[in-house]
Amino acid sequence: MAESPQTDNNAQARSEWAAARRIVVKLGSALLACRETGTLKTDWLGSLVEDVAQLAKQGCEVVLVSSGAIALGRHSLSLASGPLQLEQSQAAAAVGQIGLAHAYSELAQAHGLTAAQILLTLSDTEQRRRYLNARDTLLTLLQLNALPVVNENDSVATTEIRYGDNDRLSARVASMIDADCLVLLSDVDGLYTAPPDKGANARRLDLVTDITGDIEAMAGDAGSELSRGGMKTKVEAAKIARAAGCNMVIASGKRMHPLRAIAEGAPCTWFLAPSDPVTARQRWISGQLEPKGTITVDAGAEKALHSGRSLLPAGVASVAGRFDRGDSVIIRSQDGRELGRGLVAYAKKDAERIIGKKTSEIAAILGFAGRDELIHRDDMALHRQHRNDRGS
Numbered sequence: 561m562a563e564s565p566q567t568d569n570n571a572q573a574r575s576e577w578a579a580a581r582r583i584v585v586k587l588g589s590a591l592l593a594c595r596e597t598g599t600l601k602t603d604w605l606g607s608l609v610e611d612v613a614q615l616a617k618q619g620c621e622v623v624l625v626s627s628g629a630i631a632l633g634r635h636s637l638s639l640a641s642g643p644l645q646l647e648q649s650q651a652a653a654a655v656g657q658i659g660l661a662h663a664y665s666e667l668a669q670a671h672g673l674t675a676a677q678i679l680l681t682l683s684d685t686e687q688r689r690r691y692l693n694a695r696d697t698l699l700t701l702l703q704l705n706a707l708p709v710v711n712e713n714d715s716v717a718t719t720e721i722r723y724g725d726n727d728r729l730s731a732r733v734a735s736m737i738d739a740d741c742l743v744l745l746s747d748v749d750g751l752y753t754a755p756p757d758k759g760a761n762a763r764r765l766d767l768v769t770d771i772t773g774d775i776e777a778m779a780g781d782a783g784s785e786l787s788r789g790g791m792k793t794k795v796e797a798a799k800i801a802r803a804a805g806c807n808m809v810i811a812s813g814k815r816m817h818p819l820r821a822i823a824e825g826a827p828c829t830w831f832l833a834p835s836d837p838v839t840a841r842q843r844w845i846s847g848q849l850e851p852k853g854t855i856t857v858d859a860g861a862e863k864a865l866h867s868g869r870s871l872l873p874a875g876v877a878s879v880a881g882r883f884d885r886g887d888s889v890i891i892r893s894q895d896g897r898e899l900g901r902g903l904v905a906y907a908k909k910d911a912e913r914i915i916g917k918k919t920s921e922i923a924a925i926l927g928f929a930g931r932d933e934l935i936h937r938d939d940m941a942l943h944r945q946h947r948n949d950r951g952s
């Protein structure tokens with residue numbers, strides 16, 4: 561695979577790696593499980609845990625988000641290759657997760673660490689009380705110098721209530737515990753301008769400082785056979801991480817000691833977070849909730865939002881999706897840019913009747929007096945540009 565030469569940008573990114581004190585590392589199934597036999601790649605995992613132990617010695621706190629339960633379990637249960645039904649993958653996860661936990665426990669012990677297993681379901685991050693509870697457990701484990709190993713609780717999560725892929729789950733975990741850095745170990749060493757196996761001119765980006773439409777287009781759709789996420793879910797993860805003020809790096813996990821390699825300047829793609837402080841509530845709104853719809857605002861409203869105002873129905877051009885009052889929605893500009901996310905004060909059926917209208921008309925149109933704002937500024941988290949934006 562072609563590697564673009566090291567640039568100054570990457571040198572800067574490495575200093576951000578050195579400065580990171582709380583790191584979340586996501587390992588995908590394709591790295592953990594052998595494609596042919598479905599068994600765990602213990603040597604590779606051992607080298608990763610050794611890197612974690614080294615980081616811990618340097619004073620870093622590390623949380624692992626590990627896939628692999630379904631990939632390992634389906635082999636133990638002799639399930640045929642190809643897509644599994646939901647019940648089969650839940651059964652496979654129930655078997656595979658035991659093996660995974662056992663392996664982490666043994667490997668951690670061998671390097672003087674204590675592994676702890678946390679299995680999360682979507683409601684653990686979407687409901688604020690459960691979110692705070694899960695966060696406390698993770699922070700307590702870190703305080704006690706344990707190594708938390710997180711996965712989705714695949715055996716109980718149904719299609720409608722799943723995170724679905726561990727790229728986004730790891731970003732939510734990073735946001736939840738206020739991590740400095742999220743590492744996505746992948747079978748490619750970063751984000752390419754075109755699929756690296758297809759385009760001869762495909763170039764790896766060293767640095768991304770804003771998730772533009774071009775970046776989303778580069779992400780495409782493809783994932784590998786064993787894992788759910790492709791580059792698309794990694795870019796989604798970058799949005800969540802950046803909104804939480806957390807840097808993210810996509811690096812190759814197809815080498816031994818993949819974390820040490822990052823410190824040594826191996827090729828990778830860094831997504832830098834804007835440096836403005838983010839409130840805990842904004843982080844929760846932008847990072848933990850699945851958006852149920854989209855609200856497209858006009859140019860005047862876009863300007864008003866950037867100057868810190870609430871979103872009034874008058875500034876909305878259109879609404880889409882199926883949302884209820886209090887649901888999370890994406891706020892878009894008329895040219896399709898994602899401006900941020902917020903909790904909407906009206907259900908879709910009411911919102912469509914009041915958009916473009918003056919606030920004073922709301923009560924007469926709906927027959928009841930609701931809030932003046934469609935999204936109050938306290939319920940909004942706008943995406944920010946990286947302060948020192950050098951493009952991508």
Ligand code: GLU
Nearest residue numbers: 627628629630725726788
């Ligand atoms: N949670 C799934 C597993 O452990 C993996 C999801 C993913 O591949 O992103 O098998």
